Amino acid sequence: MRRALLSASVSVLLTACAHAPATPEGGRGDTLPGVAKALLETLEADGALAGVAVVDARTGEPLFTHRQNVRLLPASTMKVVSTSAALSALGADFRFVTPVFLEGSQTGGLFLGDVVAQASGDPSLGSWRFPETALACDRIAEAFQARGIHQWRGSVRIAGTDGVEGGMGPGWAWDDAAYAYSAAPTPFVFRENVVDLALRRAPGATCDAAPSLEWTPTFAPLAAVVRVDVNAERANLACVRGGGGVRCTWRSPTGGPCPQAAAVKLSVDAPQELFAACVDDALARRGVTRLPLSLEAPTAPMPPIPMPLVELTSPPLSELVRVTNKESLNLYAERLGMRFARERTGQEGYAALRTALGAELLRRGVPAKDLRPVDGSGLSRYNLATPRGMARVIFTSLQEPYGAALVDSLPLLGVDGTLAGRPTTRSTAGRIRAKTGTLTGQKCFVGVAERPQDPEHPRVVFALMLGNMDEGTKPSANETFDTFSTALVELPLR
Incomplete structure (x- = not known):
């Protein structure tokens, strides 16, 4: 009262x-x-x-x-x-600058060597929030084309992260580690260390049917195992880390309507792999062929000489x-x-x-x-x-x-x-x-x-x-x- x-x-x-x-x-x-x-x-x-x-x-x-x-x-x-x-x-007005170099040699339209990004700690690199950051991989591919490179054999590497702490913070809740809001602040960040997972059921499918999985971006290097639970109190999608990927449970209420779609933003542990996959995708879309590392080089490579390729700049602070x-x-x-x-x-x-x-x-x-x-x-x-x-x-x-x-x-x-x-x-x-x-x-x-x-x-x-x-x-x-x-x-x- x-x-x-x-x-x-x-x-x-x-x-x-x-x-x-x-x-x-x-x-x-x-x-x-x-x-x-x-x-x-x-x-x-x-x-x-x-x-x-x-x-x-x-x-x-x-x-x-x-x-x-x-x-x-x-x-x-x-x-x-x-x-x-x-x-x-x-x-x-401060801006993060992430330099990208080529380390190797170019003979005609062939580049033999690595693409190396120098970690700057830029949290917006590759983010969808800003037009200038969303096109990071496309800018790298455009720089390849500007150099006349049509074929490439090598790897994508990140420099400047050795000895720099980058795990989850002290006092963070570990059961939240799978979700985007708990993405680890690694020294190199790409696409906010996040990928999107969408689940969909086929029209008319029962609640216990396995859903289809759709990743954004499509080249996301993350594995997920999804199981369904049709005896839950309420509908939800919950995920946890484990086994090099994530395990998700899609729950449907007992006797209730069957949800047809669900989505979740998931954190990634290895943003360098996501960045490498993004660079590969952008180069492939522009017709730059990635040669398998196992193939013999047509010509002997020169000693690695870092060559500036492009600088990726963040919006102002x-x-x-x-x-x-x-x-x-x-x-x-x-x-x-x-x-x-x-x-x-x-x-x-x-x-x-x-x-x-x-x-x-x-x-x-x-x-x-x-x-x-x-x-x-x-x-x-x-x-x-x-x-x-x-x-x-x-x-x-x-x-x-x-x-x-x-x-x-x-x-x-x-x-x-x-x-x-x-x-x-x-x-x-x-x-x-x-x-x-x-x-x-x-x-x-x-x-x-x-x-x-x-x-x-x-x-x-x-x-x-x-x-x-x-x-x-x-x-x-x-x-x-x-x-x-x-x-x-x-x-x-x-």
Whole structure:
């Protein structure tokens, strides 16, 4: 009953908040503190943990706090830490460059030797998200043609990865390893280390019939074994790694309708093999014949001499950060974090990342007790952060030249990214940008709110962090954010 009454009171407060007069400091009326405290106390009475920090975006003055020093899992709001650090060190216009060389000799239209790509850590290489990166293999094939090469005998190799850490991050969930969101941030990334698997049943087929498998890209070097389960509680497709490929189970509900199609994005362990297959495919489409390695060369090869073939360049860092935060891309966040670590320490790997991020946070006035970074994406269950620390990261970013690029990368409430589906009001539309973070039982929102009706505090930075949430917690995490963000824009701060 207490929870229902409090939820009802929050609803009543918000219906008339647009023109509510300010109350004296410490008052609980139609103010942000009044609404937020009632909301958070309701959650805490139900066993949840809640922390909030709201500060002025120009001065850093604390405007509202609630357990701002409680340590919780930041989840994907850690991406704000890693992307802002990368922007600070490299600049918004920085681009990754992946050089591709030929090592061997050319006689007429025949090339004998290897295609060698120098790993740059570019997370967008070969990605479908950008026109300039999606055509990476085609650019290599075009460069072959420009050299007059019609036949080739050799291999595709990746250089620059020896001794560089590239596995899954510490504290990641290993049972998620098969899925795209857990793709390992290897030193060489291609097509985001992801392939797509689609399952289809023939028209009229029964649920226990084996489905057909369709890979995208068609040359994907990944094997999958799919079994069907017709006695499940609900329909779903679940996959795990094993045996050099993946094992998937396609479940259908007992006595329910038989699903006709399903799709999943799967991670690949060996992106260099995916890259090699892509290069082979692009060359074949342009009529460049790949000779078997077992054939004798028509002429004796010269000693390998590296010859520049093409440079594959990423979009500017500002665009990479934008997709990272809008879409919450774990692989991008990790690779941008690793590039930052290399810039600061000369090394990559999670130890170097922790060292580099720790030093960067201290530079911003964020002590270790307020933010303990372990990875760059927030997948690790070892990360810890306070609302005070997360708000400080946003605030200090706004004081630096890249601040606008970082804010632009945050999802816009009701419009795009991970906030696309959230409701807005006339006053909140276009005025809330926030990075979201979600792990089991955890939900966080870190961002910026515009308050054009408030000349004293027209822009504020906020961090709302929730823990110990379960499926029955009321209000839900998203409902909590909806109420809090509306009050943050519409209501007086005191």
